[in-house]
Amino acid sequence: MNLFDIQCASYRYREVQALDSVTFSIKRGERVAILGANGSGKSTILRLLDGLYFAQSGSVCFDGRVLNEESLRDEEFSFEFRRRVGFVFQNPDVQLFSPTVFDELAFGPLQMHWPKSKIIEAIDSMLDRMNLLHLKHRVPHRLSGGEKKRVALASVLMLDPEVLLLDEPTSSLDPKSQSQMIEFLQEFQGGKTVVTATHDLEIVGDIAERCIVFEDGRVAQTGTPSRILGDELLLRRTSLIHEHRHMHGFGVHKHPHLHKFHTHPHEPIGRIKPLSESPGSS
Amino acid sequence: MFRRKSSFGFLEKTIANLGEILNHADQATLTSGEKGMLQQLDPRVKVGGALVLIVGAVSTSDLWVTGAVFLFSILMIALSRLSFRLYLERTWLGVLFFTGLIALPAIFTTPGVTIFHLPLLHWPISSQGVQSAWRLLARAETAATVAMLLILTTPWTHLLKSLRFFRLPVIIVTILSMTHRYLFLLLHLTQNFLDARSSRKVGRWSPSQQRELTASILAVLLSRSLQLSEEVYLAMQSRGFTGEIHILDEFCFRKRDWLSMMILTTIAVLLIMLR
Amino acid sequence: MHIPDGYLSPATCAAMFAGAMPFWYVAIQRLKKVLNARLVPRIALLSALSFVIMMFNIPLPGGTTGHAVGMGILTVLLGPWASMLAISIALAIQALFFGDGGITCFGANCFNMAVVGSFVAYGVYRLISGNASLASPRRIVAAALGGYIAINVAALFASIEFGLQPMLFHTSDGAALYAPYPLSISIPAMMIGHLTFAGLAELVISGSLVAYVQKTDMDLLRVTAPSAADRDHEVIEGAAVNLQPLWLLLAVLMVLSPLGLLAAGNAWGEWSSEDFKNPEVRKQIAAASHNVAPPENIPSTFEKLSQVWTAPMPDYAPAFVRSPRLGYILSSIFGSGLILLFCFFVSWLTGFGLRMRRRGTA
Ligand SMILES: Nc1ncnc2c1ncn2[C@@H]1O[C@H](COP(=O)(O)OP(=O)(O)OP(=O)(O)O)[C@@H](O)[C@H]1O
Numbered sequence: 048m049n050l051f052d053i054q055c056a057s058y059r060y061r062e063v064q065a066l067d068s069v070t071f072s073i074k075r076g077e078r079v080a081i082l083g084a085n086g087s088g089k090s091t092i093l094r095l096l097d098g099l100y101f102a103q104s105g106s107v108c109f110d111g112r113v114l115n116e117e118s119l120r121d122e123e124f125s126f127e128f129r130r131r132v133g134f135v136f137q138n139p140d141v142q143l144f145s146p147t148v149f150d151e152l153a154f155g156p157l158q159m160h161w162p163k164s165k166i167i168e169a170i171d172s173m174l175d176r177m178n179l180l181h182l183k184h185r186v187p188h189r190l191s192g193g194e195k196k197r198v199a200l201a202s203v204l205m206l207d208p209e210v211l212l213l214d215e216p217t218s219s220l221d222p223k224s225q226s227q228m229i230e231f232l233q234e235f236q237g238g239k240t241v242v243t244a245t246h247d248l249e250i251v252g253d254i255a256e257r258c259i260v261f262e263d264g265r266v267a268q269t270g271t272p273s274r275i276l277g278d279e280l281l282l283r284r285t286s287l288i289h290e291h292r293h294m295h296g297f298g299v300h301k302h303p304h305l306h307k308f309h310t311h312p313h314e315p316i317g318r319i320k321p322l323s324e325s326p327g328s329s
Numbered sequence: 330m331f332r333r334k335s336s337f338g339f340l341e342k343t344i345a346n347l348g349e350i351l352n353h354a355d356q357a358t359l360t361s362g363e364k365g366m367l368q369q370l371d372p373r374v375k376v377g378g379a380l381v382l383i384v385g386a387v388s389t390s391d392l393w394v395t396g397a398v399f400l401f402s403i404l405m406i407a408l409s410r411l412s413f414r415l416y417l418e419r420t421w422l423g424v425l426f427f428t429g430l431i432a433l434p435a436i437f438t439t440p441g442v443t444i445f446h447l448p449l450l451h452w453p454i455s456s457q458g459v460q461s462a463w464r465l466l467a468r469a470e471t472a473a474t475v476a477m478l479l480i481l482t483t484p485w486t487h488l489l490k491s492l493r494f495f496r497l498p499v500i501i502v503t504i505l506s507m508t509h510r511y512l513f514l515l516l517h518l519t520q521n522f523l524d525a526r527s528s529r530k531v532g533r534w535s536p537s538q539q540r541e542l543t544a545s546i547l548a549v550l551l552s553r554s555l556q557l558s559e560e561v562y563l564a565m566q567s568r569g570f571t572g573e574i575h576i577l578d579e580f581c582f583r584k585r586d587w588l589s590m591m592i593l594t595t596i597a598v599l600l601i602m603l604r
Numbered sequence: 605m606h607i608p609d610g611y612l613s614p615a616t617c618a619a620m621f622a623g624a625m626p627f628w629y630v631a632i633q634r635l636k637k638v639l640n641a642r643l644v645p646r647i648a649l650l651s652a653l654s655f656v657i658m659m660f661n662i663p664l665p666g667g668t669t670g671h672a673v674g675m676g677i678l679t680v681l682l683g684p685w686a687s688m689l690a691i692s693i694a695l696a697i698q699a700l701f702f703g704d705g706g707i708t709c710f711g712a713n714c715f716n717m718a719v720v721g722s723f724v725a726y727g728v729y730r731l732i733s734g735n736a737s738l739a740s741p742r743r744i745v746a747a748a749l750g751g752y753i754a755i756n757v758a759a760l761f762a763s764i765e766f767g768l769q770p771m772l773f774h775t776s777d778g779a780a781l782y783a784p785y786p787l788s789i790s791i792p793a794m795m796i797g798h799l800t801f802a803g804l805a806e807l808v809i810s811g812s813l814v815a816y817v818q819k820t821d822m823d824l825l826r827v828t829a830p831s832a833a834d835r836d837h838e839v840i841e842g843a844a845v846n847l848q849p850l851w852l853l854l855a856v857l858m859v860l861s862p863l864g865l866l867a868a869g870n871a872w873g874e875w876s877s878e879d880f881k882n883p884e885v886r887k888q889i890a891a892a893s894h895n896v897a898p899p900e901n902i903p904s905t906f907e908k909l910s911q912v913w914t915a916p917m918p919d920y921a922p923a924f925v926r927s928p929r930l931g932y933i934l935s936s937i938f939g940s941g942l943i944l945l946f947c948f949f950v951s952w953l954t955g956f957g958l959r960m961r962r963r964g965t966a
């Protein structure tokens with residue numbers, strides 16, 4: 048059964064049509080990557096999925112129930128929904144609004160009326176699990192970008208959500224933290240639904256079994272990572288890859304920049320002569 | 330030729346203000362982590378104590394009491410391993426300069442028994458005037474010293490939680506902490522803007538251009554603030570916030586807290602009796 | 605305008621806390637009742653913005669600079685109650701974290717800048733903007749003047765609090781226990797700086813930021829413009845000025861101005877016996893207080909003004925009623941009245957201008 052059902056959903060900010068009649072669905076336990084260039088509507092669709100914005104036309108359903116202002120005003124449903132769905136924002140600064148890391152992690156459980164002792168216990172084990180114990184009493188504005196991302200993720204995981212919506216989880220991370228994050232996301236899987244918005248093609252294969260490519264607020268293509276990553280035309284059209292010019296020795300050549308390890312044939316399209324060979328010099 | 334004074338001085342002054350604020354915050358984080366005496370106390374005791382001392386120093390008409398409070402805070406500076414230089418620069422001289430400037434004319438303007446005439450100008454200095462100025466200065470210095478002790482030995486987050494103990498509504502404590510948290514974001518943002526602007530010294534600006542520049546920077550800050558507030562709201566909502574706020578109070582009173590509480594109460598009673 | 609500790613007597617501080625308390629209480633109750641969860645982060649962020657605005661040196665005509673508080677823009681975006689909380693919180697952080705502005709004087713500072721500032725700004729803004737459309741330039745004028753007048757009335761309150769100190773709290777031989785200057789010095793000294801520098805800074809900030817909001821996210825102005833027409837070309841009933849904010853403003857001024865008088869209690873009698881300074885000394889004050897306009901003239905003007913109020917009092921009235929000090933206070937109320945009239949005038953003028961323009965284009 049589908050966990051999320053999005054039917055012809057549209058969303059418009061004041062002057063920008065961010066989503067234009069988007070239709071797709073996400074199954075329970077599925078790992079989905081939402082791909083798209085900057086401004087293609089990735090963050091917006093995640094906000095619709097998290098019931099923060101509501102489709103202005105069309106509908107978004109979660110577990111058979113439509114998400115709109117009215118349904119989320121129903122306290123029981125809203126409580127359940129918030130507990131079951133976690134959202135890590137693209138900008139960790141908006142997510143870390145509490146005075147310390149400890150308070151940040153306590154925020155969700157407090158809203159869910161957990162008892163105090165359980166909260167304190169859970170925070171410690173979460174910090175331990177995420178390798179963040181040394182940051183427990185830090186104030187958020189004294190964290191590095193990568194640390195902020197990890198704390199933001201930890202604060203969302205506190206409620207142990209069954210659906211995780213991630214907005215650019217690996218941007219602004221150094222290669223080591225990036226691979227740590229991916230490892231963590233792979234571990235975290237286990238029956239849970241993970242929807243990741245990203246434009247980083249390198250991680251797609253590791254975090255998703257299905258990709259949805261967005262282009263200007265519309266779904267351009269859906270498919271397995273290998274199919275999508277193999278479709279150079281599509282990737283080029285949606286600006287996910289760009290012409291990459293670089294030099295090998297003295298030859299300059301172009302090939303699509305795939306953001307992943309690959310080999311490519313070297314047929315020089317131009318040649319720069321070494322200085323000693325150039326006729327004018329002496 | 331007559332030259333106007335530097336036309337980007339106004340930016341530099343603002344940058345200096347910001348730098349000072351951020352610097353102060355860094356310093357407070359450092360000093361509150363030291364292993365001094367006041368750092369070990371419960372923040373509630375410190376807040377209560379600072380209040381008692383400041384109110385005492387301000388309300389007594391006996392300058393000796395104010396002096397005693399002042400000496401006590403100087404002792405505390407030493408016991409809490411705070412730097413005297415920092416204190417002198419940041420608090421003592423600052424208050425001396427500001428309040429001194431305000432208090433000085435009172436020497437001449439207060440009517441009373443003339444004790445001295447200023448040479449050349451023949452302005453009379455009254456004994457009452459000297460007393461008034463001296464009193465103002467003594468009170469201001471003492472209160473500022475106590476406040477500084479509290480600020481430099483208590484991490485902000487503890488200060489914040491202790492406010493809950495003083496029956497401040499949860500919603501206010503929450504807004505207060507959020508304000509403090511995003512204040513630093515805005516301050517850093519402003520600093521970046523201004524540094525970019527002032528390093529790009531594109532000729533001299535007329536006052537109206539300066540005004541436009543300032544207004545445009547503030548406009549960007551405003552739109553950033555509003556945008557952040559909207560997103561923070563979404564992030565809070567996403568984690569189950571519906572307007573009702575719950576926070577975790579986790580303080581426990583230890584023996585030394587009770588002890589200092591008792592000492593404080595004694596001081597308070599003494600101050601009241603001495604009045 | 606941040607009053608440090610030691611300048612105000614504990615009695616004044618307590619009175620100011622007591623004065624601010626009901627406003628805080630109502631503001632918090634309203635916040636809870638509306639339970640507009642969105643308001644929580646918005647108040648926090650705008651409060652932080654107000655803090656940053658206070659850091660800024662705003663360039664003014666003539667190469668000078670001034671400091672603003674942000675009362676104008678905060679009130680327009682939040683309404684007076686939430687703005688009052690936001691400014692109070694910014695002041696609390698300054699006092700508690702940066703030692704800027706006293707802890708005992710926190711009530712007084714909040715009362716002046718947060719409570720009085722927000723209400724005056726709101727009253728003036730509503731009065732001048734009337735039913736103008738959200739995009740109307742009249743809203744810019746309204747916010748700018750609202751900010752200007754608000755910061756000045758706030759400064760007036762602060763200067764009255766200062767000025768009352770030496771009269772109410774002094775030793776038996778006449779030395780001041782707290783702030784040493786009487787109203788005749790504190791009012792002009794404070795107001796000159798605010799009528800020019802700080803006032804203009806607040807005016808520039810409030811006006812330009814409201815103009816910016818009009819361009820980018822006009823809906824934000826709706827909070828304080830319940831009856832505004834949506835689009836510029838819609839007909840505006842310019843004459844129908846909502847009188848509610850005026851009543852609010854007047855009530856605030858009426859209730860608050862005599863607060864100092866009440867706090868004074870039994871000390872009033874002492875005034876008349878105290879001898880008034882001779883004019884010569886006053887001349888020296890002027891020179892000594894870094895050339896702030898010669899108070900010699902201002903007190904005499906005030907004295908004349910004060911007679912307007914005190915002269916008609918019957919002889920058998922208690923001595924304090926005829927005191928020149930009461931005159932000062934009444935004349936500051938009178939001054940607030942003048943400001944009100946001025947607002948009416950500007951409101952009428954801008955409304956008139958808009959009507960003319962519309963008639964021209966029609
Ligand atoms: N709060 C907003 N107000 C107005 N327009 C917005 C707002 N947020 C996003 N937009 C616009 O909506 C479109 C989609 O934005 P969205 O944030 O969903 O893109 P995105 O795919 O997440 O981009 P990125 O990769 O840069 O994060 C963009 O054109 C953007 O400019």
Ligand SMILES: [Mg+2]
Nearest residue numbers: 089090137214
């Ligand atoms: Mg995005």
